[in-house]
Amino acid sequence: MPGFGAFAQVARELRRDVAAARARDPAARGVGQVEILATWPGIHALLAYRVAHALHGGGVRLLPRTISMLTRAVTGIEIHPAARIGEGLFIDHGAGVVIGETADIGDDVTLYQGVTLGGTGFATGKRHPTVQDNVTIGSGAKLLGPITIGHGAKIGANSVVITDVPPNSTVVGNPGHPVRVDGRRPEGPDADWIHLPDPIAEAIQGLASRIGALERTVGELSGEEPDAPVAEVRPLRTVKGPNPAGG
Numbered sequence: 001m002p003g004f005g006a007f008a009q010v011a012r013e014l015r016r017d018v019a020a021a022r023a024r025d026p027a028a029r030g031v032g033q034v035e036i037l038a039t040w041p042g043i044h045a046l047l048a049y050r051v052a053h054a055l056h057g058g059g060v061r062l063l064p065r066t067i068s069m070l071t072r073a074v075t076g077i078e079i080h081p082a083a084r085i086g087e088g089l090f091i092d093h094g095a096g097v098v099i100g101e102t103a104d105i106g107d108d109v110t111l112y113q114g115v116t117l118g119g120t121g122f123a124t125g126k127r128h129p130t131v132q133d134n135v136t137i138g139s140g141a142k143l144l145g146p147i148t149i150g151h152g153a154k155i156g157a158n159s160v161v162i163t164d165v166p167p168n169s170t171v172v173g174n175p176g177h178p179v180r181v182d183g184r185r186p187e188g189p190d191a192d193w194i195h196l197p198d199p200i201a202e203a204i205q206g207l208a209s210r211i212g213a214l215e216r217t218v219g220e221l222s223g224e225e226p227d228a229p230v231a232e233v234r235p236l237r238t239v240k241g242p243n244p245a246g247g
């Protein structure tokens with residue numbers, strides 16, 4: 001059975017959870033701590049989880065799962081008692097949130113309704129996501145498997161994420177892919193096949209302009225006007241007619 005220290009820690013963690021709700025929920029502006037404690041479903045779920053987790057860590061068998069089941073019935077949020085959750089988690093609205101047994105959540109994470117931190121099948125061992133500090137996960141997002149969501153990442157609403165997410169990135173879509181990393185669009189392959197550089201034409205152009213300069217100098221020294229225009233390189237054009245390669 002967990003001792004007094006474990007429950008003192010639960011009280012401390014809960015204070016941080018309430019502070020997180022006040023800081024990150026626009027609807028909580030000007031709302032007192034007691035009102036948040038009494039009426040925010042995400043807070044109820046976290047209170048129940050933190051008690052269940054302390055009991056689970058203290059070797060209690062049935063009670064933690066019973067608390068988890070009852071909390072799901074009341075809040076729509078299911079958190080496995082063995083999941084590891086840091087301080088300052090904020091679950092907005094709550095309904096439909098699932099946090100699996102081996103999920104590991106860091107500090108100051110925000111989850112919206114309908115988020116799943118789930119496994120991909122019947123694998124055993126570590127099979128749920130690790131979510132690092134300061135991550136925001138949009139409503140309806142599914143994060144599946146033992147992947148790592150890097151600190152400060154944002155996961156778009158309704159994304160399905162099955163691979164690791166780099167820190168400080170924004171990931172959207174199904175399958176989830178980064179659309180911003182450190183505030184910039186990630187580099188993609190250069191798809192501009194029309195305007196490829198032509199190094200041979202550039203070299204010939206350089207030689208031609210050099211010849212033109214020499215022709216002008218010779219003309220000035222000899223007192224003669226160059227009768228031919230200076231060398232120029234014309235851009236290549238598509239030649240109409242049969243394909244010389246025989247096609």
Ligand SMILES: CC(C)(COP(=O)(O)OP(=O)(O)OC[C@H]1O[C@@H](n2cnc3c(N)ncnc32)[C@H](O)[C@@H]1OP(=O)(O)O)[C@@H](O)C(=O)NCCC(=O)NCCS
Pocket residue numbers: 093112136137138139154155156157158159170171172173179180
């Ligand atoms: C992902 C999210 C956090 C991105 O916020 P952001 O960092 O400000 O990024 P932007 O809005 O600049 O979007 C970046 C790109 O992703 C796209 N995008 C954003 N969210 C998306 C989503 N959920 N699905 C698909 N594409 C999305 C944008 O259109 C933009 O595309 P572009 O690169 O072609 O311009 C935000 O869009 C989101 O989904 N938040 C969840 C909010 C939520 O669940 N609220 C519920 C309240 S009840």
